[in-house]
Amino acid sequence: MRRADRLDAEREELRRSGTRGCTARHLADQLGVSLRTVRRDLEALMGSGFPVWAQSGPGGGYFVDPAATLPPITLTAEQVVGLHAAVHVAGDIPFRREVEAALAKLEDALPASIRQASRDSRSLVWVDHGPRRASSRSREVVEHATLHRLVTRITFVDAKGTSTRRDVEPQVLAHTRGTWYLLAWCRLRAAPRWFALDRITRAYATTEPVTRDCLADFGEPPPTSGPLEPAVAVHR
Known part of the structure; x- marks a missing residue:
């Protein structure tokens, strides 16, 4: 299993476990990988902003608030490319930094295959990359x-x-x-x-x-x- 697909699978398992949580051992058994690999993946998910936290001791494990995450997103590669194009050509819009952050979160929630297809397709859409004034x-x-x-x-x-x-x-x-x-x-x-x-x-x-x-x-x-x-x- 590719790392991107494995991270997607771990996110979904954590979402399904919700406030009940699940252990690193459970994730490792589900995916057929080592504990070390799972713990490294969980650190990467935390670093990317995915709302998962660890609790030690009896009954501990990894937990995620389902209300703080997106459910599986059913967007096509064309829709994702269209969103990127819209943000690029929209110019000096209000809340631009927040819009770009929201788009990154949305894309992170996509299945790995759609995410990769949208990235590959962006080379086929050209926009003006001239100087853009940063939001003050x-x-x-x-x-x-x-x-x-x-x-x-x-x-x-x-x-x-x-x-x-x-x-x-x-x-x-x-x-x-x-x-x-x-x-x-x-x-x-x-x-x-x-x-x-x-x-x-x-x-x-x-x-x-x-x-x-x-x-x-x-x-x-x-x-x-x-x-x-x-x-x-x-x-x-």
Whole structure:
């Protein structure tokens, strides 16, 4: 059995055992390999971020929380290649680092044969590998604060090069004309403002929650624009 297939089999056995756990000896007997090989594999799984932990003593073994792992994924190689292509051509999207990490986790959960087929197929899809600006720390802070609705202190440089510090109440992240913006209520100007993300040089998320909802003050978006998913109305 190839190592990649063996690691897949060990992951599945650990998932099935769940909170009951299983011993290294059980895994070795199931796969027909040595205890040393199983322990080396388990160290590799832990190092890759797979949520497995060891417990010593009577009743001990290796345990994994089924709720923290993905069940067997039934994706085709074409679907995986398409996801990689989409991330590459999407450009400067919010949460890009998290998207790439999620894709890596998804691919790690695939059967070894599909994972290998998708890797082989990527040489048949060409994308522009030109310079891509790394996500700045300030941008990551703004993205996090918007998602969790936290008042944020930013340093913003306008088109004339003037730098100002201001506290803002994030509303949404919006993409238009090739640029990502933070739409927020600006306490300095006491008005809604569009802040180009690449002009925010510093950002600090406070612990103060955003209570203001001022999206209507930005006007109606174009008919071709809108949220990734419409908000679900809560009926009381």
